[in-house]
Amino acid sequence: MYIGRLHAEHFRNLDTLEWWPHRHFNLVTGQNGQGKTNLLEAISVVAGLRSFRSARLQDCVQFGQERATVAVQAERQGVRCDLAVQFGASARKLFVDGKPTAGVSTYLGKLVAVLFTAADLQLPHEEPEARRKYLDRVVFNHEPAHLGDLRQYERVLASRNSLLRQARLGPVDPQLIDVYDGLLAQHGARIIARRAAVLARFAPVLSEVFARIAAPGLSAEIAYAPRGVKKADRDVADLQDELLGALRERRDRDLAMGHTTRGPHRDDVGLWIGGRPAQLHASQGQCRALVLALKIAEIRSLEASLGEPPILLMDDVSSELDAERNRALMTYLEELGGQVFLTTTDARFIRVAAPRQVFAVHAGALTPGAVLEGAAQGES
Amino acid sequence: MQLPQAIERLSSLLARLPGVGERSAQRLALHILKQEPAYAEALSGALAGLHSGVRFCERCHHRATANLCGICSNPHRDASLLCVVEDVPDLLALERSGEYQGLYHVLHGVLSPLRGVGPRDLTLEALVRRIDAEAPAEVILATSISVEGEATASYIQSLLRNRPVLLTRIASGVPQGTDLEYLDQGTLGRALRARHSLLRP
Ligand SMILES: [Zn+2]
Numbered sequence A: 001m002y003i004g005r006l007h008a009e010h011f012r013n014l015d016t017l018e019w020w021p022h023r024h025f026n027l028v029t030g031q032n033g034q035g036k037t038n039l040l041e042a043i044s045v046v047a048g049l050r051s052f053r054s055a056r057l058q059d060c061v062q063f064g065q066e067r068a069t070v071a072v073q074a075e076r077q078g079v080r081c082d083l084a085v086q087f088g089a090s091a092r093k094l095f096v097d098g099k100p101t102a103g104v105s106t107y108l109g110k111l112v113a114v115l116f117t118a119a120d121l122q123l124p125h126e127e128p129e130a131r132r133k134y135l136d137r138v139v140f141n142h143e144p145a146h147l148g149d150l151r152q153y154e155r156v157l158a159s160r161n162s163l164l165r166q167a168r169l170g171p172v173d174p175q176l177i178d179v180y181d182g183l184l185a186q187h188g189a190r191i192i193a194r195r196a197a198v199l200a201r202f203a204p205v206l207s208e209v210f211a212r213i214a215a216p217g218l219s220a221e222i223a224y225a226p227r228g229v230k231k232a233d234r235d236v237a238d239l240q241d242e243l244l245g246a247l248r249e250r251r252d253r254d255l256a257m258g259h260t261t262r263g264p265h266r267d268d269v270g271l272w273i274g275g276r277p278a279q280l281h282a283s284q285g286q287c288r289a290l291v292l293a294l295k296i297a298e299i300r301s302l303e304a305s306l307g308e309p310p311i312l313l314m315d316d317v318s319s320e321l322d323a324e325r326n327r328a329l330m331t332y333l334e335e336l337g338g339q340v341f342l343t344t345t346d347a348r349f350i351r352v353a354a355p356r357q358v359f360a361v362h363a364g365a366l367t368p369g370a371v372l373e374g375a376a377q378g379e380s
Numbered sequence B: 001m002q003l004p005q006a007i008e009r010l011s012s013l014l015a016r017l018p019g020v021g022e023r024s025a026q027r028l029a030l031h032i033l034k035q036e037p038a039y040a041e042a043l044s045g046a047l048a049g050l051h052s053g054v055r056f057c058e059r060c061h062h063r064a065t066a067n068l069c070g071i072c073s074n075p076h077r078d079a080s081l082l083c084v085v086e087d088v089p090d091l092l093a094l095e096r097s098g099e100y101q102g103l104y105h106v107l108h109g110v111l112s113p114l115r116g117v118g119p120r121d122l123t124l125e126a127l128v129r130r131i132d133a134e135a136p137a138e139v140i141l142a143t144s145i146s147v148e149g150e151a152t153a154s155y156i157q158s159l160l161r162n163r164p165v166l167l168t169r170i171a172s173g174v175p176q177g178t179d180l181e182y183l184d185q186g187t188l189g190r191a192l193r194a195r196h197s198l199l200r201p
Helices: A036-048 A118-125 A129-141 A145-169 A175-211 A236-249 A251-257 A286-305 A323-336 B003-013 B022-034 B037-053 B090-099 B124-134 B149-160 B185-193
Strands: A002-009 A017-019 A025-029 A068-074 A077-086 A095-096 A098-100 A114-117 A220-225 A268-274 A311-313 A338-344 A356-362 A365-372 B078-085 B102-106 B138-141 B168-169
Touching: A002 A036, A017 A036, A025 A036, A036 A068, A036 A114, A036 A311, A036 A338, A036 A365, A114 A118, A114 A286, A118 A129, A118 A236, A129 A145, A129 A175, A129 A268, A129 A286, A145 A251, A145 B124, A175 A236, A175 A286, A175 A323, A175 B149, A220 B003, A220 B149, A236 A251, A268 A286, A268 A365, A286 A323, A323 B037, B003 B022, B022 B037, B078 B090, B078 B124, B090 B102, B090 B185, B102 B124, B124 B149, B138 B149
Parallel strands: A025 A338, A025 A356, A114 A311, A311 A338, B078 B102, B078 B138, B138 B168
Antiparallel strands: A002 A017, A002 A068, A068 A077, A077 A095, A095 A098, A220 A268, A356 A365
């Protein structure tokens, strides 16, 4: 899949944009604060209806404007598909092939983009929430329905927590808490089952990719660490029963804490290098190799389920990787053959020999540069 | 001030209506001003008489002019069926679908701890009393297919646990998060016909 044309209006600091990106490598250059990350953000918004920088799409609307529009002409499996999203103060509007559509499910999945930012390199050292989000993104890429389940789960969770806090101020009917326990177990079990199923397919790919890019003899594993059930690879009905039991058992404690202490909102993902937890025992270089492997594995398993490579968005990653990892990454991207968007302050960081085009971003305006082929300048 | 105070006053009141912004409230106020004065008088008369002319049906809590609403006082309605809805627009949507001939019970809301709506804020006690008194054969839970609607249906299910009544839920083929009133009549009719029985816990 690739984007043939991208149109953006009133999006962050970008001038009204008509962009015909290169079919393979797009090197977006510019100093910090000029808008190169905004371009990647626009692509991720039109693909996944979410921004990787703000919780609310509204934050992407240019200051002083009511609404923003991002539209793409994309091609998937050789079939053209037009997608557009409008958002702002009023309700979000979605268009597929020029026709308004109310359902997110008919929209999502038509254009799939994988994002890789410098912040991802910290993943092994982050709080569990960051790894959970990473996992959910992987799961969502495979099964878009996951997003709806997550939203509902979050709403049930917020309702239950609110009830637990109300119980501190006055009596609350225990039957009412039972109701939210039941809903939490029902929605939570679906989330756990999906996370476990996608991760089971994903884990061997990660180990294999890591073996290719890391020092010989070093192995890496990823493992789901659920916090609500003991074993996650079971029937949804069994997971639901177990989670419900855990919630009931923790009721008094939850009432005392004022929030829900068991459930998939507390899950983590264990990352292991050489049989030991990465965040405790691995070097910085090993951790970065692991994150790189996580990303490549994500792209590969997504490619397998889509039947073609997804679009890749890389925000200022190369400057954070050493020469060897950079070479491993670029070699992989060239082999993959999909459409890639890379931002960098200096195009010379990007040692890529595949057909590519440089685009310069300055004060929200995009200037196309030459189409290049062959080895990058300055490469030894 | 850009506009005379009388216009500002009306538009600030209109702007409190759902879906009406400040600018469209001003446009409405100016539009009313453009009509014959008789229209503004009729409008204000209608508003003044609204509260005194409408009360709650004492049986189903639908809006009514007398003690009983038009549905509850209609002898041809099937009193063995009781359909629980969130609000009056949902009742009207079911009426429009033409699929339903039973009686209703209007909750006037859904359970929502996030918005501070608890069981006491709904007509739940009246519902339980009514089911005991009228003994319908079937109670259809037609709250919306959303987290709040599901929670409300599930809570009613636990309130009615020990009562000899068939409890059913409208089909969940209805898209998540949809209010019944926005469903087209065909979809709503299907959801009603495809209702399923809730197992007793
Ligand atoms: Zn009535």
